[in-house]
Amino acid sequence: MDWLFFSEIGLAGIGTGGLYAVSGLAFVLIYKATRVVNMAIGEMMMMGAYIFIGFSVGLALPVWASIPLAVIVSGIMGGVIERAIIRPMLGENAISVFMVTIGLGSVLVGLVEIIWGADPRRLIEFVPSDPIFIGEAYLSPKVGYSFAVAAVIVGLFLVIFRTWRGGVALRATAGDQAAAYSMGINVPKVFSLVWIIAAMIAAVAGILVGSIGGVSPNMGVYGLSVLVVVIIGGLDSLLGALIAGIFVGLIETYAGAFLGGEYKMLATFSLLVFVLIVRPYGLFGTHEIERL
Amino acid sequence: MRIGTAKENYTADEALFDTNIQRGWMIALMIALFALPFMTGQYAIYLVCLVMINIVSTTGLNILTGFTGLVSLGQAAFMGVGAYTVAIMEINLGTPFLLNLLIAGSGAALVGIVVGLPSLRVKGLYLAIATIAASVILHFIFANWTSMTGGVSGLSMPPASLFGLELVQPDQVYWIIMPITVLMLFGAANLFRTRIGRAFIAIRDRDISAEVLGIRLLRFKLLSFAISSFYAGVAGGLWAYFFRVITPESFPLLMSIFFLAAIIVGGMGSILGGILGATFMTMVPEILKMMVGVLSPIWPDAVAVMSPVRVVVFGALIIFFLIFEPDGLAEIWRNIRRFFHLWPFKT
Numbered sequence: 001m002d003w004l005f006f007s008e009i010g011l012a013g014i015g016t017g018g019l020y021a022v023s024g025l026a027f028v029l030i031y032k033a034t035r036v037v038n039m040a041i042g043e044m045m046m047m048g049a050y051i052f053i054g055f056s057v058g059l060a061l062p063v064w065a066s067i068p069l070a071v072i073v074s075g076i077m078g079g080v081i082e083r084a085i086i087r088p089m090l091g092e093n094a095i096s097v098f099m100v101t102i103g104l105g106s107v108l109v110g111l112v113e114i115i116w117g118a119d120p121r122r123l124i125e126f127v128p129s130d131p132i133f134i135g136e137a138y139l140s141p142k143v144g145y146s147f148a149v150a151a152v153i154v155g156l157f158l159v160i161f162r163t164w165r166g167g168v169a170l171r172a173t174a175g176d177q178a179a180a181y182s183m184g185i186n187v188p189k190v191f192s193l194v195w196i197i198a199a200m201i202a203a204v205a206g207i208l209v210g211s212i213g214g215v216s217p218n219m220g221v222y223g224l225s226v227l228v229v230v231i232i233g234g235l236d237s238l239l240g241a242l243i244a245g246i247f248v249g250l251i252e253t254y255a256g257a258f259l260g261g262e263y264k265m266l267a268t269f270s271l272l273v274f275v276l277i278v279r280p281y282g283l284f285g286t287h288e289i290e291r292l
Numbered sequence: 293m294r295i296g297t298a299k300e301n302y303t304a305d306e307a308l309f310d311t312n313i314q315r316g317w318m319i320a321l322m323i324a325l326f327a328l329p330f331m332t333g334q335y336a337i338y339l340v341c342l343v344m345i346n347i348v349s350t351t352g353l354n355i356l357t358g359f360t361g362l363v364s365l366g367q368a369a370f371m372g373v374g375a376y377t378v379a380i381m382e383i384n385l386g387t388p389f390l391l392n393l394l395i396a397g398s399g400a401a402l403v404g405i406v407v408g409l410p411s412l413r414v415k416g417l418y419l420a421i422a423t424i425a426a427s428v429i430l431h432f433i434f435a436n437w438t439s440m441t442g443g444v445s446g447l448s449m450p451p452a453s454l455f456g457l458e459l460v461q462p463d464q465v466y467w468i469i470m471p472i473t474v475l476m477l478f479g480a481a482n483l484f485r486t487r488i489g490r491a492f493i494a495i496r497d498r499d500i501s502a503e504v505l506g507i508r509l510l511r512f513k514l515l516s517f518a519i520s521s522f523y524a525g526v527a528g529g530l531w532a533y534f535f536r537v538i539t540p541e542s543f544p545l546l547m548s549i550f551f552l553a554a555i556i557v558g559g560m561g562s563i564l565g566g567i568l569g570a571t572f573m574t575m576v577p578e579i580l581k582m583m584v585g586v587l588s589p590i591w592p593d594a595v596a597v598m599s600p601v602r603v604v605v606f607g608a609l610i611i612f613f614l615i616f617e618p619d620g621l622a623e624i625w626r627n628i629r630r631f632f633h634l635w636p637f638k639t
Contacts, residue, residue, distance in 0.1 A: 037417045085611050085615065088615045089614065089615065092614075092618070094416055094417060095363050095416065095417070095420075096614050096618065098363070098417055098420065099552065099553075099556055099610060099614055100610070100611055100614050100615070102549055102552075102553075102607075102610065103553075103606075103607040103608065103609070103610030103611040103614070104607060104611065105607065106549075106603055106604070106606050106607025106610070107603075107604050107607035107608055107611070108607075109600075109603050109607075110600045110601065110602070110603030110604030110605075110606075110607065111600075111604060112600075113599070113600030113603065114597060114600045114601065114604070118599070118600070224424065224428075224545075227421055227424070228425075231418070231421055262432070262435070262436065265428050265432065266428070266429060266432045269424075269425040269428040269429055270425075270429065272421070272422075272425045273410075273422065273425050273426075273429075276410050276413075276414055276418060276421075276422050276425075277409075277410055277413070280410070280413045280414040280418060
């Protein structure tokens with residue numbers, strides 16, 4: 001066993017895991033506040049990355065302007081999505097809402113293919129390309145910087161949740177909707193806010209993932225891995241998403257390196273099945289008690 | 293309910309068809325199904341066969357999701373199990389097709405039971421995600437168990453034979469697909485007149501209450517999975533006889549979503565809904581194709597835009613029906629019928 005090789009793969013795994021953690025954050029945020037399982041998370045990331053392409057290539061804007069613009073436009077889209085198709089489903093059973101997000105994913109994929117075509121694309125290079133060494137281990141700069149950005153975003157959110165008024169309103173809504181309502185919190189507004197924020201996070205995650213591996217309309221498959229992450233972490237736990245993200249990233253990368261690329265999905269989904277059987281509500285999720 | 297058909301006993305209330313008019317329509321439909329291959333061209337028969345295969349699989353999913361309330365995104369993978377079973381048996385053993393289809397269904401049912409095992413501990417969305425995991429794992433097996441499944445390049449199999457006659461063209465395979473579809477549909481419709489079917493419905497409505505009433509949840513949930521995957525397996529077997537080339541990519545996750553969409557568009561928890569939904573969702577791409585044919589002289593890019601538009605329409609249909617008509621096409625159909633039954637009175 002070559003320890004250097006082993007630790008290099010481990011670093012790459014943690015890097016990938018960081019991206020999973022951010023995408024998982026976007027997912028958990030929506031689930032926590034609105035109880036919607038958003039199957040379109042991969043597609044929302046893809047949309048963000050393609051909007052970035054639209055600004056940086058289509059309109060030839062510089063990268064420092066394109067990224068914020070793409071994030072803002074994605075946020076607006078998130079708000080529109082919530083208002084147009086999620087709000088009417090309020091109070092419907094969870095499965096219907098789940099299916100609506102599957103439909104949404106399909107619509108987003110189709111729109112991207114109509115506007116930008118079905119071929120895979122590469123994003124403009126904007127990450128510095130000088131290699132990073134941690135000790136002796138080499139880390140691909142894209143993965144390294146992406147991880148750094150991911151860590152900053154996650155940290156920022158943890159702080160915002162504790163301090164900002166909106167963040168507190170969000171936590172209150174997640175805790176108990178009826179109580180939050182009666183304390184004067186505008187719950188529908190919180191729902192909109194959550195979708196906007198989640199769409200923005202998804203856009204950042206999409207741009208980061210796209211900068212590493214390119215983008216294509218099939219990026220929705222990435223959403224499946226995010227689903228594994230949030231299930232393992234527990235659907236309503238932010239901390240769970242972070243830990244499970246890094247864990248799944250590591251497992252996936254090791255499986256890919258030692259068994260072969262086709263084993264990546266197999267490894268993560270086998271892990272998912274195992275967790276579902278042993279601990280159905282994830283590592284940190286709340287176990288819901290059913291009453292008649 | 294129709295005016296003037298008062299039901300006087302339970303047998304009449306439970307009957308599959310209320311009135312003689314309905315029975316008459318049913319007989320007319322059967323005659324039409326038998327006459328169809330003699331009246332239309334190959335392409336129409338091809339579409340009818342495709343619709344029927346989808347109807348079998350959709351009905352299976354409807355039993356599981358619409359009637360038992362367990363969401364599954366593994367239907368396509370179960371179809372794959374059936375298709376591979378049929379192909380392997382046809383290539384290696386050359387057994388008669390009826391036996392192959394039966395074994396395909398049973399094999400898929402067994403896999404379904406295994407996949408359904410978590411259903412006692414997890415439900416709703418967690419279960420849906422467990423079935424996604426199952427379909428990813430099955431896809432991996434299809435693609436990597438090369439000695440059995442032929443790996444990524446897949447299998448190609450000889451046609452089915454009936455009394456020494458090889459069934460190659462769609463209008464020949466039709467004679468396998470049509471009777472089996474009709475049989476499976478009657479089976480499904482009758483299932484919900486029995487104790488088992490009623491138990492499924494009770495579980496859907498409130499599983500804890502059902503348990504209190506003495507329904508063993510694990511047994512009936514697994515039974516539902518088994519029946520549903522049996523339907524998928526048979527549908528997969530028919531699919532295999534119809535196309536005769538099977539690759540791991542023949543049964544993607546998107547196909548499972550297609551079946552789920554079909555029961556939503558058609559109407560969950562209604563056999564008619566499954567039929568209407570599968571027919572509608574299969575025909576939408578065909579209608580789009582026809583529109584492209586009309587549009588292409590005016591707008592030359594129409595062909596290129598066709599495939600993404602199909603994806604958008606697919607998603608938009610799911611969203612539209614869930615928001616505006618959650619009971620699906622079956623409800624629309626019932627409304628139309630009710631209007632005519634009650635006419636000239638106001639509904």
